Amino acid sequence: MEDVFCSREELLPTVFYETERFMFVYDKYPIITGHMLIIPKRHIEDMIELDASEWKDLEQLKNSALPKALGRYCKDGISYNVAIQIGEHSGREINHLHIHILPRTAEDSFKEDSQQVYMNIANRKLRDGSSVAEEVKELRKLFKYRPE
Ligand SMILES: [Zn+2]
Structure with missing residues (x-):
């Protein structure tokens, strides 16, 4: 597997943050x-396979690291989309559970048609000129994360 x-x-x-059971990473092919x-x-494929300790870890992550990371991108109020693809008909490409976090702003490139953000997860076309390396660098600074 x-x-x-x-x-x-x-x-x-x-990777810019991790807990015992989860990694928080910048998408390599951001949309x-x-x-x-x-x-x-x-390695799990479905949310329903998460065990009690993982849910607990996830809760901690959503209470602290998630708002902190979103705060970097959502300057005009916290706004974001969440997407999870589970199973062979969902459009998932990597068969390992992953939760997409997509910060939204009033001026982002999906503002004309918000739902397109979900279509683009499959299409993988970055709509703006941000750099993955630069974002990872800044997020690591924010989280004081040092890769081993
Ligand atoms: Zn896996």
């Missing part, structure tokens, strides 16, 4: 500035 999220090698350059992923370290 090895995939790019299990092996982690591919994720390490974009919007601030496109982030919350990924369990354990």
